[in-house]
Amino acid sequence: MTPAPDHLDGAELLDTLVAALNRYVILPTPAAADAVALWIAATHAQPAWAHAPRLVIRAPEKRCGKSRLLDVTESTCHDPFITVNSSSAAVYRSITEDPPTLLVDEADTIFGPKAEGNEDLRGLLNAGHQRNRPAKRYDANTGKVESIPTFAMAALAGIGAMPDTIEDRAVIIRMRRRGPGETVAPFRHKRDRTPLRRLAAQINHWLRADLNILETAEPDMPVEDRAADTWEPLVIVADYAGRHWPDRARHAVTTLTAEGEDDGQMSPKLRLLTDCRTAFGHDAALPTATLLERLKADPEAPWGSYGPAGLTAMRLGLMLREYGIRSATIRFPTGQAKGYHRADFLDAWGRYCPPDTPDNPIPATITPLPLTVPAG
Known part of the structure; x- marks a missing residue:
């Protein structure tokens, strides 16, 4: 790879970074390439950010380019720290006020169902999204409680979805295998990493010149709440670069967050709450047995196989109780x-569920009579 000239401005540096990504990796969309470039650039200004967005690089199968994308990310980000085979203590001790960029390949070794012994590292990756969330450890040698920083941007690559606690704080890139006719240049660490590190140094010099401006920026965001927290550093970088990048950044935000909404990835409790809305239809009340029957009748829902006998009345009650919903004796x-x-569901549906569709296939067939006796 030919290194970027020293005189490039911010927009040109980001353009060069996108070109480097597209040289070595087939990314799913131009918006994904822009998002990764902005995330990498944002790692060089971490002292300016209130939140440290995660970059989740996930794929449905092997050989989808996730490890190669992590290689290019490692070559262009700020102070890369590979966590493979690193002890939790070593990772914690490496995080300072000007933190490294954590990089985790094969993330199932940390989050997968068979992962063991990584509780501290999982805790760090969950807590380190926001400033002022230190880990507390008791030092027996000094007899004092020690406060250890956790704030650091992190990229995680793996097969399948990451836990909600990670993906809810992440820019998510959904990789796929190369199709017929799609080609990339081979990445050779000895040959290609050096010019990429030069590009990283130029991006670092560009952004570090005005950390105060970046820290006080309040950009207009096309998303809200935690998504805005996650994407804000990337949009600030784009606004600082100027030219075509503010528009491209906001397009990436709306495109990739919409993909996440289309995934249908919900926690089991939220999925149950949403499916109960469909099951009720327009009925004012349902016997527990009927509600369970309707929930299990959906072949695409998990409730028929939720436990040895499917979802039970007891489990249903425990899950709904989290939302303040309880069963009652009804006539x-x-x-x-x-x-x-x-x-009793209306408040929770309005607060937690996606907007309802106007048409509901469940007919209104069961009408309760006035008597209601709260269940214990």
């Missing part, structure tokens, strides 16, 4: 039975 036309009132 139905067919007799008295334990069940749920639709009205």
Whole structure:
């Protein structure tokens, strides 16, 4: 790779970084390439940020380019720290006020179902998204409680989705295998890393010149809440670069966050809450048995196989109780039975669920009579 000239401005440096990414990796969309470039650039200004967004590089199968993308990210980010085979203590001790960029390949070794002994590292990756979330450790030698920084940007590559606690704080890149006719240049560490590190040094020099400006920036964001926290450093970098980058950054934000919404990745409790809305339809109340029957009737829902006998009334009650929803003894036309009132779900549906569709396929067939006795 030919190194970038020293006189490039910020927009040109980002253009050069996107070109480098596209040289070695087939990214799913131009928006994904822009997002990765902005994330890498943001690692060089970490002291300016209130939040440290994660970069999740995930793929459905092997050989989708996730490790190669991590290689290019390592070559262009600020002070890369590979955490493979690193002890949790070593990672914690490496984080300073000007933190390194943590890089984790094969992230299932930390988050997968068979992962053991990585609780401290999982805790760091969860806590380190926001400033002033230090880990507390007791030092027996000094007899004092020690406060250890956790704030650091981190890139994680793996097969399949990461835990919600990570992906909810991440820029997510969904890799895929190269298709027919798609080619990339081979990446050779000895040959290609040196010019990429020169590019990294130029980006670092550009952004470090005005950390105070970056720290006080308050950009207009096309998303809200935690998504805004995650994407804000990237948008600030784009605004600072100027020219075409502010528009490209916001397009990347809306495109990639929309992909996340289309994934349908919900926690089991949120999926249950949403599926209960479909199951109720327009009924004012349902017996627990009927609600369970309707939930399990959906072949694409997990409730038929949720446990040895599928979702049970007890498990249903425990999950809904988190939202303040409890069963009651209700008098139905067919007799008295334990069940749920639709009205008790309305607040939770409005707060947690995606907007409902106007048409609902479940007919209104069960109407409760006035008697209601709260269940214990």
